[in-house]
Amino acid sequence: MKPLIHLDHIQYTSKERTILSVPELSIFHGEILGVMGPNGAGKSTLVKILSCLQAPTSGKIFYNGVEVPAGNVSLEQRRKWAVVLQQTLIFDTTVFQNVAAGLKIRKVPKAMIKEKVEYWLEKFGISHLAKKNAHQLSGGEAQRVNLARALILEPEVLYLDEPFSALDYPTKVRLIRDFSSILKETSTTTVFVSHDISEVKFLTDRLAILKLGEIIQLGFTAEVLQTPHHEAASFLNEMTLNLE
Amino acid sequence: MDLLIEGMREAIEMLISGDPEIFEITWLTLKVSLSAILISTLIGIPIGVILGLTAFRGRRLLLVLVNIGMGLPPVVAGLWITMLLWRSGPLGSLSLLYSPFAIVMAQVLVSLPIVIGLTCSAFQQIDKNMLIQIKSLGATRFQTVSLLLRETRIAIMAAIMAGFGRVIAEVGAAMMVGGNIRGETRILTTSIVMEVSKGNFDVALALSFILMSLAFIITFFLTILQQRNKKQ
Numbered sequence: 001m002k003p004l005i006h007l008d009h010i011q012y013t014s015k016e017r018t019i020l021s022v023p024e025l026s027i028f029h030g031e032i033l034g035v036m037g038p039n040g041a042g043k044s045t046l047v048k049i050l051s052c053l054q055a056p057t058s059g060k061i062f063y064n065g066v067e068v069p070a071g072n073v074s075l076e077q078r079r080k081w082a083v084v085l086q087q088t089l090i091f092d093t094t095v096f097q098n099v100a101a102g103l104k105i106r107k108v109p110k111a112m113i114k115e116k117v118e119y120w121l122e123k124f125g126i127s128h129l130a131k132k133n134a135h136q137l138s139g140g141e142a143q144r145v146n147l148a149r150a151l152i153l154e155p156e157v158l159y160l161d162e163p164f165s166a167l168d169y170p171t172k173v174r175l176i177r178d179f180s181s182i183l184k185e186t187s188t189t190t191v192f193v194s195h196d197i198s199e200v201k202f203l204t205d206r207l208a209i210l211k212l213g214e215i216i217q218l219g220f221t222a223e224v225l226q227t228p229h230h231e232a233a234s235f236l237n238e239m240t241l242n243l244e
Numbered sequence: 245m246d247l248l249i250e251g252m253r254e255a256i257e258m259l260i261s262g263d264p265e266i267f268e269i270t271w272l273t274l275k276v277s278l279s280a281i282l283i284s285t286l287i288g289i290p291i292g293v294i295l296g297l298t299a300f301r302g303r304r305l306l307l308v309l310v311n312i313g314m315g316l317p318p319v320v321a322g323l324w325i326t327m328l329l330w331r332s333g334p335l336g337s338l339s340l341l342y343s344p345f346a347i348v349m350a351q352v353l354v355s356l357p358i359v360i361g362l363t364c365s366a367f368q369q370i371d372k373n374m375l376i377q378i379k380s381l382g383a384t385r386f387q388t389v390s391l392l393l394r395e396t397r398i399a400i401m402a403a404i405m406a407g408f409g410r411v412i413a414e415v416g417a418a419m420m421v422g423g424n425i426r427g428e429t430r431i432l433t434t435s436i437v438m439e440v441s442k443g444n445f446d447v448a449l450a451l452s453f454i455l456m457s458l459a460f461i462i463t464f465f466l467t468i469l470q471q472r473n474k475k476q
Contacts, residue, residue, distance in 0.1 A: 048376070051380060053376050053379060053380060075382065075384060078379070078380075078382055079382035081380070082380065082381075083376070083377070083380035085373055085376065085377055087371070087373055089371065089373055089374050089377040091391065091394070091395060092394075092395055093394070101381055101391075102381040102382060105381055105382050105383045105384075105387050106382060149381070153381075153382070159380075
């Protein structure tokens with residue numbers, strides 16, 4: 001099967017330190033790839049490089065078999081992706097306007113924006129908050145706005161960098177359930193960075209474990225979690241202990 | 245106390261009587277101050293945005309100059325503009341000295357660094373991830389700046405208000421480059437100085453009430469604009 005995204009010998013160095021070194025990584029249509037690893041493993045850098053928000057020091061990125069000029073990606077190309085960062089960076093305006101932001105940027109007609117925003121607000125269960133200032137929302141509500149703002153763009157690829165990490169447990173469970181069903185429904189190719197084994201188990205098809213900028217194990221999520229390699233095992237054990 | 249009451253009475257009388265000279269002075273003050281702050285805003289915000297968002301050689305030196313400019317004594321600004329517009333100066337042939345245009349120039353010189361400096365610091369405080377987030381939404385460079393201006397609107401409006409405060413209160417430079425010529429370059433601040441020097445405290449007080457009312461009304465509307473859609 002031809003991958004949607006392929007990384008070829010990607011390296012990212014900063015101040016003579018290798019932050020990321022990925023000889024090869026393929027992401028396929030419709031799959032949800034989980035990325036786990038300890039702090040400083042290079043997870044966020046991987047997301048930024050995949051979404052061309054940061055140029056690698058060397059290496060190539062292929063999208064649908066075509067090389068993407070990582071340092072100078074076209075606007076058209078960039079608009080095929082959506083990114084949700086760990087921090088809930090929402091604008092100081094209403095929930096409606098926040099969710100509509102990407103569509104307005106794309107100059108979508110007003111009537112269509114209204115229709116789509118209402119649809120996604122409903123999907124994330126935040127229709128009642130449409131007129132509220134987004135800065136007055138709770139963490140869970142704000143993250144729903146963040147996710148709706150990304151998914152409304154109907155991206156070919158969705159990059160999520162620990163989107164649920166700041167939420168309390170009940171909110172996280174509810175949001176992940178809703179989000180999982182939305183992802184299944186839309187078959188959006190997703191790269192999901194997380195620190196939480198249960199999130200990864202629930203949401204992802206495949207899992208990559210990163211350590212010191214390198215992928216130390218990659219495979220189906222269940223397989224990786226059940227039979228981790230030596231280094232991956234020690235990290236996953238630590239994560240499990242943390243949970244307990 | 246009597247002086248204050250007398251001053252207020254005089255001010256009300258001046259306004260009610262519709263003294264054309266007072267209206268002329270007030271109107272010129274308004275025109276000159278608003279023109280100056282408009283020019284400072286149009287020039288200062290883009291420069292502040294560039295200084296706040298980009299990195300280039302000499303940026304720090306420029307920031308130092310802007311910060312020094314924020315405390316530029318108006319008489320120094322007046323002196324520079326006078327020399328520039330003096331008959332034998334670089335722009336002497338334009339015969340702009342002792343005109344409202346010269347006052348606007350001096351006021352721009354004192355308010356521009358304030359608008360630039362405060363806009364720059366507002367943009368420097370923006371979370372870098374916000375920039376990444378906006379970029380990831382597919383925004384062009386222009387759309388990114390528009391969204392960031394919206395996000396920093398409170399600080400930007402504060403920059404404009406601070407600049408306006410400097411402009412409306414300015415007297416030294418206006419006196420030097422405008423000459424306080426009756427019917428031509430006399431504005432409220434220069435009139436107050438003149439009336440005080442003549443010992444007409446009641447008139448000076450009356451003019452000061454008009455000036456303060458003007459400052460209050462404009463700042464009030466700018467504050468309303470700043471706090472629009474802000475519930476807290």
